[in-house]
Amino acid sequence: MATRVDAAKLERLVSDLLVAAGVPREDADIVGYVLTKTDLRGTESHGTARLSYYYLHNVRQGLINPRPKVRTVAEGPSYLVLDADNGLGHPVAYRAMQRCLEKAKESGVCCATVRHSNHFGAAGIYAMMALEHDMMGLAFTNSQPLTIPTFGRQRVLGTNPIALAAPAGVELPFVLDMATSVVPIGRIEVYRRRGEQVPHGWGADADGQPTTDPDRILEGGGLMPLGGPAESGGYKGYGLAAMVDVLSGVLSGAAILNGVLPPRLDRSGDANVGHFLMALDVSAFRPVDEFRETMDSFVRQLRDSPKAVGQDRIYIAGEKEFLTEQDRRANGVPLNPVVEEDLRGLCHDTGVAWPF
Amino acid sequence: MATRVDAAKLERLVSDLLVAAGVPREDADIVGYVLTKTDLRGTESHGTARLSYYYLHNVRQGLINPRPKVRTVAEGPSYLVLDADNGLGHPVAYRAMQRCLEKAKESGVCCATVRHSNHFGAAGIYAMMALEHDMMGLAFTNSQPLTIPTFGRQRVLGTNPIALAAPAGVELPFVLDMATSVVPIGRIEVYRRRGEQVPHGWGADADGQPTTDPDRILEGGGLMPLGGPAESGGYKGYGLAAMVDVLSGVLSGAAILNGVLPPRLDRSGDANVGHFLMALDVSAFRPVDEFRETMDSFVRQLRDSPKAVGQDRIYIAGEKEFLTEQDRRANGVPLNPVVEEDLRGLCHDTGVAWPF
Secondary structure (H helix, E strand, C coil), X not given: CCEEECHHHHHHHHHHHHHHCCCCHHHHHHHHHHHXXXXXXXXXXXXHHHHHHHHHHHHHCCCCCCCCXXXXXXXXXXXXXXXXXXXXXXXXXXXXXXXHXXXXXXXXXXXXXXXXXXXXXCHHHHHHCCHHHCEEEEEEECCCCCECCCCECCCCECCCCEEEEECCCXXXXXXXXXXXXXCCHHHHHHXXXXXXXXXXXXXXCCCCCEECCHHHHHCCCEECECCCCHHHCHHHHHHHHHHHHHHHHHCCCCCCHHHCCCCCCCCCCCCCEEEEEEEEEHHHHCCHHHHHHHHHHHHHHHHHCCECCCCCCCCCCXXXXXXXXXXXHXXXXXXXXXXXXXXXXXXXHHCCCCCC | CCEEECHHHHHHHHHHXXXXXCCCHHHHHHHHHHHHHHHHCCCHHHCHHHHHHHHHHHHHCCCCCCCCCCEEEEEECCEEEEECCCCCHHHHHHHHHHHHHHHHHHHCEEEEEEEEECCCCCHHHHHHCCHHHCEEEEEEECCCCCECCCCECCCCECXXXXXXXXXXXXXXXXXXXXXXXXXXXXXXXXXHHHCCCCCCCCEECCCCCEECCHHHHHCCCEECEXXXXXXXXXXXXXXXXXXXXXXXXXXXXXXXHHHCCCCCCCCCCCCCEEEEEEEEEHHHHCCHHHHHHHHHHHHHHHHHCCECCCCCCCCCCCHHHHHHXXXXXXXXXXXXXXXXXXXXXXXXXXXXXXXX
């Protein structure tokens, strides 16, 4: 059973542990916010579970720069180009999005690219920053190669996510946050641990052939792009993953394809992850009230449309995550025993007090 | 056997036929360009085959306004909001993209929304307009409902395409142009005509259950979003289709979801299609030479990565279409007998000379 813990305390704990590793408090607070918000939304795969192995140990071992000098490479009324100086991905992406929101308030639209960054967690968190400003937010990032292109057999593309957030009125906002692979690699690992076969189309073996055997996917094989094999549209998922890399990697000047190194400790250089962020000020395009009303109508028409036999609910992108967040804000964030032990160990090593 | 015809003459024929129906020459030329370019690229489903039933008959019957007064609803250095006055989709989208390219040259980035428009053909053509300006182009549109949302059983979403074009150096540009359904409805019709079952995951029946029977998909059922059923990631394709409608329909103030009427003659009002177009000036973000070199490297790394057993080639988005265009520019555009008869009939009715 996972213990349920208070989100604010968890957020502070993440920040304290990063500060203990040499990260400035302002940056550490942003990482704490992003990882805890991700846990609140139920995306544990990208939350505090990743703190030690994706971020903290990397900082301690000198693989991530704890005190980067983020450089503005270029800037205009509707664009921004940042070099993250190999710092943590969350603070630089968060601040890039903040600046996009400020600029879009003036110019209607702003896009930011970030190069020389690191894994920034869940893309949706940055897209959602737009919501309270009556804006739409978009966030893309490239990532370590895990996905096989259509007709290939090597992991060349990341799971390169696409996130878009749009505010509604009385309904919940629309928040799409999806990897461009069919499933994340962690899902395959879960099946392996259970000794089960995965559904057809999730992954391929070392020959590039679809397989349901998680061992063959994880060892020498890889994930299939959204759509699965070519016949069922996998070339579209492959195209989307590539599109995200063109925006996040090529346009930013970061690494591309399997030049993006994994957020692990055995890597041979900087991960050089690239991000692409965008803010669209709704009021430049339509009166905000009208937009919100139309979004409400959009959500309701989807939700109220007839259900498939055997189904009683049509979900809107982000809806499940909002419901999870409501529950977890009230009842605490579940901390699974492995993550709890990991965090307790970090507290022990650094002298940070265990807050729960 | 399809006759092969000269592309320039085909383009002029389309324009002449539209002029004969009351469309101004400048607008008719744009439709001619877009439809012929689409045929050249091998996407016949969106080319001149659609001229009569999607556009020309609609104009003649007063369903599409041949001489719209396109209104600029709002404009800033990096955005543009147009009302198409129920005119043809191609001229307004083409000009919206032209203005985006001009504005992006000044401001780095420009987005345009278009409301009260009609079916604009293949989204990729507009995205590709950016290529000769050293820019990236994006184009989205909503469209008549054909796709069933995950856990639903009614056609609520269009096949809402996503297109992105990015220039390379010596390699071909990257041009993604994809519907967010697994396949277009026309593909299901082809299987029905052949009396064959479609692959699993392409469509669902009137109960929202996956079926391989094209009759059950076409009559009362619908297309599945990219990814197919929920288990294989269909909720992501559903989310992408919805994202395109949020940008093209909600943000523009056009119709949304199944409020978008089909480009057929039996519709009960204006189609009220919405588009979203965007230009990103590469030089705002990176020196263009560097960008082009990285794109070349991106294309080569994908193409040269190891092939799946039984495959000898990995394609880049848009590559097949460029090869098709090269062939067709040299050897003519194949005109299938049904389309040829249709166009000959239109010539006969209007007194436009048959040019081949």
